[in-house]
Amino acid sequence: MEYYVGLKNSLERGIIAPVYLFHGEEEYLKEKAISMFKDYLLPGAADFNLDIIDGEGTGTEISTVISLAENLPFLAEKRLVIVKKAPWFKGKGKSKVTGAKVEKQDKSDGNEELFFKYLNDPSPSTCLIFVTGDPVDRRKKLFKAIESSGRVIDFKSLKAAEMVNWVIERFKHAGKKISPPAARLLVDANGRLGLMNLYNEVEKLMTFAWDKKEVSPQDVEMVVVLNLEQNIFTVVDEAVVGNLSRALAGIRELLTLKEPPVKILTMLGRQFRLAIQAEALVKEGCPERELAGRLGVHDFVARKALGQARKSGPARLRYALEQLSSMDAAIKKGRQDFLPAIENTLINLNRIGDGNIKSIP
Template sequence: MEYFKGLMNSLERGTVAPVYLFYGPEEYLKEKALEKFKEVLLPQAADFNLDVLDGEETDPSSLVALAENLPFMVEKRLIIVKNCPWFKGKNKGKSEEDEEGKASGKESSLLRYLKNPAPSTCLVFVAGDAVDRRKKLYKSVEAAGKAIDFKLPRDAESIAWVVGRMKAAGKKIETAAARALVGGNGNLGLLNLYHETEKLITFAGEAGEVSLEDVRQISVTNVEENIFAVVDETVGGNPVKALAGVKDLLARKEQPVKILALLARQVRLALQVDALLQEGCPEREVSKKLGLQDFVARKAMNQARKSHPRKLQWALEQLAAMDVAIKKGQQDFLPALENMLIQFQLSKEY
């Protein structure tokens, strides 16, 4: 979370750029950053100098006119544009020239503004997970201010955050409990961990410590963690336990198509990790190269080591064929998956 700490430190020092772009999957830290902007820039007269807009409903030219207004009784005004769609990638099927032309026509006033943004306005765009860094608008924001990728924290950072949050609430959490909480929920971001820690704090009541058993009783195990377990049992030679895990997912109303997609993703990750390791990539760099959290990369490493890449490739092909057959009504999900798990176990190599 160094990017977040760096942003907080710059705001504390009073170093504020005229324009920012927040993007990436970490929503909790985005909201914390926006709160800090309000605290630093608008200690008073906030009602007169704060505008929060919906990018889906805002015209760029209207935004520029608003940004050029002078603040009232303070040094800066703050404009936050949420759900901002202008930084997304190009539409499929359209040429780059078509898209650039469209962008230039619709957003030309905003591009002109970003060449010389008003020093008395701080403009913050909040986009979704992905942006297109090739777009003129992205490059203009980067040149005039800062574009910040709000990445999900690594598992070590998330564990430290959980421990700190519990400490602030007057609780101590066992190391194993913090690891289990992050292992089951960390890949959904800090907002999800915030809600999970809130439940644990309430559950603990007057008790001063949160245990591993508390986490197991109260915290929600997410779907991806169940998928990890299913693949673990599969490559570990336990098809019965693997199938039991799939049945548990079905009991939780997860759709077969989603389960297949997540299984295929995990097998693909194991293959990608195996390929990197075979190329001589150090283990510590695998997560960075694939853009994964540390615990996800470690899971994939363990699964790759327990199986053979040809078997994993076979499983990936079977899952793809199964997906097509199920959608066409040619196979039933559970019997088809059970048959595949048994074949995977019986085969020595593919």
Template sequence: MEYYKGLINSLQRGVVSPVYLFYGEEEYLKEKAVEKFKEFLLPQAADFNLDLLDGEEADIDTVISFAENMPFMAERRLVIVKNAPWFSGKGKNEAGGEDKGSGKDTVLLKYLNNPASTTCLVFVAKEAVDRRKKTYKEISAKGQVIDFKMLKPSEMITWVNQIVKGTGKTIEPSAARAIVEANGKLGLLNLKNEVNKLISYLGSEQEITSAIVGEVGVINIEQNIFTVVDDAVAGHTSKALNGIRELLSLKEQPTKILALLARQLRIALQAEALLREGSPEREVARKMGIHDFVIKKALTQIRRGGSQRMKWALQEIATIDAAIKKGQRDFLPAIETMLIQFGQME
């Protein structure tokens, strides 16, 4: 969370760059940062010096036009472009080099070479960025690029404690850990919603305990999928089947369950492939853009289950999904058969 604290500290001291690029998985902190820019850079009731654009709708010429406008009776304009698409790797040619024909990049690079000193232009990327692109490098040189990484579990626990303390309540350390383990991988917004729900449930009570988390905390579907895969690779087929039935009882759609099962298997296989290629385990999460404890869990699963069994299960899930969509198979008996076969494989 130090990257966020450093950014806000700079704003408080009046140190503002002409251009920023925000990217990364932690959407909640990105939104908070955007709000802080509005708070610190614009005087009260100065919305006429604020432009909010959607990069999926506005072209780069429009963005530059707004950025080049002069502020009205103020020191600075603020232009925020959400869903900015000009920093991903999609513009690469087949050899992996930059797309030389990108007129959009040329227009943006021309502006970035000499950005308006009276405008703070903030790009919020929707997708992963390619740090090899000239647009990325130019913003790094002329402004600031900030990777809004998912927080470490220990940082999330500290954050949960701060949120609870701010309400005048307390929380058991084990309860804070349980909330983070169940919901942390979906980010701080999800955690905040869970904490708010628990605070409301407390009423006049003072402390959130592990027992209360167990009663009220909702274990999200992705956590349940983790558990199903854990049980399957450990040979606990009946527990894995019960996990699937529990998801169905919670009205989760079969197609969603299959998609998340497939996603977890792909994460495990991709992580193992990176290890085989020589990437240190600590680098795998960064390369895949996934939280480190998710990768650790996935690697544990594939070590227990074996890559060949995982590949078979991934292919079987695709087969089941196609058959269900064609009306040829029913979800529950199909997934039960798959899990039983998986458990019997050597």
């Protein structure tokens, strides 16, 4: 969250670049940043000096953006021009909004030179902000030109610890209190979807517990929707540290929620496989900060997998994965029932250490 705090501090000191590019997947902080600029630059004349443009809208061209940016402010020192869904910086990847594949594109409409000309000498009375949720191509000349003449800010997803602190501060700001374990449970359940989703869950919790001195983990469990993946995390967490009863309770809860056994096995297998891969990559010298990219998962999932690997050990993880694979085949052929089979596997996993896997029949 340092990038956001740094941006806020710059605004408060009056250090404002003429051009910004906001990119990255943390949409909530992007919106908060835009609100900060509005409040700071346009305290009393927003209607006259604010233009918000849809970059993917019909007729939106670079020439239109430049023309608005070159207008002089009316009865104020600054104008603010915001271009949302700016399409000129896209690279290959997946859209953070839709998840669809995004091909590299260049909606320059033949006026790229006009863009460069403006960036070389931007209007000192306008703050121009480009916003995108899609992957950006840092090699593009336009990207580098904004880096040179203004500021590029990557709104990265927050780390789990940062989200926990954010939740605690949100409650504190509202005159309420949430226990750290409750905040952690809330983040584990919903943090992967970003602060926008977490904000909504915080508001829901505040409404539910409006008369309580402190929100507890039990309150979170009653109000917050724990998704399938989070339940799987919990089952594996409990299994690898030997909390058999809690792991089995998690399995039964998934069945109560009508999750198909085959789907539960698939998700459990995926998590054990990620744990094995995470530990192997770190042993090979992969920095932990690059783990998510190498595994192709969210940072939260990568850190969870590595933590589970360190608590369990590679042999126990491989045993669990092999047993789940055999169980899946037996269940599909009608030779085993899901619940007793998974219970037996978790009991065996709980009985063994990393060195005596082969003693289990």
